[in-house]
Amino acid sequence: MKVLIVEDDPLHRSYLHEAVRAALPECDAVLEAENGASGEIQARKSRAEHVVMDLQMSERNGIEAARTIWRERPDTKILFWSNYSDEAYVRGVSRIVPEGATYGYVLKSTSDERLRLALRSVFVESQCVIDREVRGIQQKSLGNAHGLSDAEYEILVDVALGLTDKAIAQRKRLSLRSVQNRLQSLYEKLDIYQLPGAEAEGWYNLRMRAVTVALLRKVLNSSALERAERELRDSISS
Amino acid sequence: MKVLIVEDDPLHRSYLHEAVRAALPECDAVLEAENGASGEIQARKSRAEHVVMDLQMSERNGIEAARTIWRERPDTKILFWSNYSDEAYVRGVSRIVPEGATYGYVLKSTSDERLRLALRSVFVESQCVIDREVRGIQQKSLGNAHGLSDAEYEILVDVALGLTDKAIAQRKRLSLRSVQNRLQSLYEKLDIYQLPGAEAEGWYNLRMRAVTVALLRKVLNSSALERAERELRDSISS
DNA sequence: GCAAAATCTGCGGGTTCCCGCAGGACAAGC
DNA sequence: GCTTGTCCTGCGGGAACCCGCAGATTTTGC
Incomplete structure (x- = not known):
């Protein structure tokens, strides 16, 4: 199994690297990219089917990168890993996820253990994992109580x-x-x-x-x- | 010497902690706060005269926290440590720095060595250290070529x-x-x-x-x- | 298939915005 | 003192905005 990490902050990148190594012993190669643009290239070149993706990067943000990756290989499994649960991000992500694709969305403030679980669930079990808080935003924006169509x-x-x-x-x-x-x-x-x-x-x-x-x-x-x-x-x- | 670190990201916080320890052996106490609001309280309570401050935190951002800290003790030395050099931040900082106060502004992308230098310059030598890039923004916004009054x-x-x-x-x-x-x-x-x-x-x-x-x-x-x-x-x- | 609900569309008006023109206040420089 | 420059102010008009009303069209639910 190959995992590609797309994250611009070096500290977070190495932390993720460590977390992936610990959570996925069956993973034999961890690649890294430091922005969306090079992430797309690496994904294309390495044919990685598992991606951990930060949103909010300079150059080219995670949503755009994920869209082109999914356009080329819709069965890629992507775990979004972000600081924020802005409705704009949540809406942006659910806009681009292809039919039947498996993905996850966890916040950076989550615990090591939950990150581990999310990694295994999405990459091994092919199960979607959406953080509670993010889920809440999703609901709110769908239920048109105050949500926009x-x-x-x-x-x-x-x-x-x-x-x-x-x-x-x-x-x-x-x-x-x-x-x-x-x-x-x-x-x-x-x-x-x-x-x-x-x-x-x-x-x-x-x-x-x-x-x-x-x-x-x-x-x-x-x-x-x-x-x-x-x-x-x-x-x-x- | 006491140093207070105000930073919401745990990884960055511990990285800073380490950097302070390494750069300032004369420092005998490192305090931490995880947002602007608790940063103000800690600063008041501990009477720390040296602060490393992140901008862009939830709750209360670095600029607001720095303003109240400086209002209470204008001789506090503050090193701003931020991901971005947005003109809005640069302008916001120079708006609140009191007459004659010493401060610094470095980017998170800077090298370990330059961070070390900045810490020593600002806290020990009482010398202002402004990152080149930030400096550039400052110039541009002052020179009213395209800068706003x-x-x-x-x-x-x-x-x-x-x-x-x-x-x-x-x-x-x-x-x-x-x-x-x-x-x-x-x-x-x-x-x-x-x-x-x-x-x-x-x-x-x-x-x-x-x-x-x-x-x-x-x-x-x-x-x-x-x-x-x-x-x-x-x-x-x- | 039909009624109800939601959307789209044109008309008309009051208000706000955008801006050229022109005059007044104040400071700096020869 | 006169000029030049910069900023504030009033007037006026054309364009864009906000929105109520009412009819046409589409979608939805049964």
């Missing part, structure tokens, strides 16, 4: 990129009014209305405020923004 | 919080038009105009786009946003 999320991203209503309408093949409809439901879902400043009438620019609230609640994060910006540039240049 | 930066923050022009004018005791003037200079400084999408006429909502660009360039980051949001709430409730 996919349509609303996409609008949010486009707005956050700084596009006008008209531009969004064009990109999404919608009428102007439909875009504004989605925006309104976004404002409601994010509770833009009751806010610090009590009888705030005209104190907030709703469009801007929605994005800010999304950032503060980690529904969006800068990593998701960077991805979206790159896609926007691609879609324009083509 | 303080006035523009504050406007940027207020806009990012989602306030309307009118609200900002009121908070800052300015006329509406003045706020808009500063906004315009902000747009120019951030190069909002030439953008992906060539003959983009009316494709971008400038106000939103400015914030997005600032985020992508790390002029702003979510940590700075959170701080600003808290200050906003305080200023309203009072």
Whole structure:
């Protein structure tokens, strides 16, 4: 069995290396990559079928790297290992996991023992392991109590990129009014209305405020923004 | 000599502990705190005059913790130790460092040897040590070639919080038009105009786009946003 | 197959934003 | 004193935004 570790922090990388060695005696080769880009290359070259992947790396983050790895070999088993359980990450991951693939998502703050268990479960037993906390986020974002639908999320991203209503309408093949409809439901879902400043009438620019609230609640994060910006540039240049 | 380490990641914390022990044999006590809030308390209680501080912690980030520590004892020597050199962090730090205080700013990616040197320089020699890269950011943000003035930066923050022009004018005791003037200079400084999408006429909502660009360039980051949001709430409730 | 619910769409208006123009306040330099 | 530069301020208008209303279209549930 070969395991590929993709992690930019040297300390965490060697810690992971150690953990893999301890948890998987049947593992005969541990490879390391220090960012998403070189992770993709190593995965392609070594044909590793087991990957431990950090999210939030410079160069190319874990989500993008995982997507291309899975595109090439959908049966790769990937264990995501992240500092945060931002809704943006959770949503990003579940967006790219292929049908029937096995993966895991554990937090860096987890204990050695649970990391060991996760490694064995995902890589040996082919069983999905999602951290409790991450699971909670998943639930919340699905149950549309306060969670955003996919349509609303996409609008949010486009707005956050700084596009006008008209531009969004064009990109999404919608009428102007439909875009504004989605925006309104976004404002409601994010509770833009009751806010610090009590009888705030005209104190907030709703469009801007929605994005800010999304950032503060980690529904969006800068990593998701960077991805979206790159896609926007691609879609324009083509 | 007593040294207080404030760092939320256990691995990095123990690595720092080791580095301090090795670099400062005259140090007879190493204390640890795992976030900004408990860091403040420990600093107060132990009267430590030497602090190694991570930025970007949950609970209370390094900048806020450093500010209260320095407010209580301005002669405390603080070495900031961060993953990133975001302009938002650099600006935040230089905003709070008191007159004549000695401090340092090194990146986590630096070598063991340079960390050792920084520890000795700041704590023993009372000499400021700023990482080359960080220094570069500082220069750039001061030289107003593309750097924002303080006035523009504050406007940027207020806009990012989602306030309307009118609200900002009121908070800052300015006329509406003045706020808009500063906004315009902000747009120019951030190069909002030439953008992906060539003959983009009316494709971008400038106000939103400015914030997005600032985020992508790390002029702003979510940590700075959170701080600003808290200050906003305080200023309203009072 | 039909009714209910959810979405999309056009119209119209009030408000906010973006910004050119022009005048006033204040400091620095010859 | 005059000029030059920088910043603040008011006015006005075109564009974009926010959103209620109402009809059309699609989806959902039974």
